[in-house]
Amino acid sequence: MGTKINIEHVENICNIKKLNFTSSRRNVLEILINADNALTAYEILEILKESLPKTKPAIIYRALDFLCENDFVHRIEVSNSYMACENFEHAHVAKFLICESCKKTIELESDGFSNDLEKEAKNMGFQIQAEIFEAKGICKECI
Numbered sequence: 001m002g003t004k005i006n007i008e009h010v011e012n013i014c015n016i017k018k019l020n021f022t023s024s025r026r027n028v029l030e031i032l033i034n035a036d037n038a039l040t041a042y043e044i045l046e047i048l049k050e051s052l053p054k055t056k057p058a059i060i061y062r063a064l065d066f067l068c069e070n071d072f073v074h075r076i077e078v079s080n081s082y083m084a085c086e087n088f089e090h091a092h093v094a095k096f097l098i099c100e101s102c103k104k105t106i107e108l109e110s111d112g113f114s115n116d117l118e119k120e121a122k123n124m125g126f127q128i129q130a131e132i133f134e135a136k137g138i139c140k141e142c143i
Contacts, residue, residue, distance in 0.1 A: 005033050005084050010072055013089075019070060027052070028063040029084060032073060038081035038098075038105040076105060078134045083107070095133035101142035108133075 007030060014021035031047050032039060039047075041060045048055045064082055067073035073082050074094045083105055085094070095108040114131060121128050 005029075005072075005086060005088070007033065010088075014070075017070075019066075022063070024059050025063045025066050028060060029067055029072060032067075032082060032084040035083070037103045038076045038079060038083040040079070040081045044082070074107070076134060077132050078136065079103075081105075093131045093133065096135070097139070098134060098136050099139035099142055100136050101138055104139050104141070106139075 007026065010029060011021050011026070013019075027048055028044055031044050041057065041064060044064075045055060045057055045060050048060070064073065064075075068075055068082070071088045071091075072085055074085050074096075075082055076096060076098065078098065086107055087109065092109070093114040095110070095113065097106045097108065098104075113133065117131070118128060
């Protein structure tokens with residue numbers, strides 16, 4: 001994953017938008033920011049239990065719902081895992097390359113494919129309601 005997200009910046013955005021950035025939400029986001037790969041909710045739970053042993057799955061899921069709804073985190077559909085969004089301040093369709101060997105997940109920043117798809121769909125009278133772009137393969141480190 002590329003650029004690291006500044007947690008204080010996220011906190012400032014939440015304050016400006018009057019969003020409640022709880023300690024649980026902060027803890028989950030910090031775990032995802034520091035992760036090398038996308039993590040499942042239960043992987044996040046296990047990490048959080050190291051410092052907060054009484055943490056329950058519902059706390060993780062509520063935090064992930066908030067973080068996804070506010071574009072701070074992406075859900076990776078194919079693996080039901082999550083990763084911090086490196087471009088949360090810019091509206092974009094998330095696109096991912098996922099290594100099947102090491103599970104490395106890379107967020108792509110190009111909007112070209114999404115724009116082409118939107119044009120094609122419009123030409124066919126199709127209204128897109130959700131765009132999910134995830135490509136599985138092998139990263140250069142694993143080849």
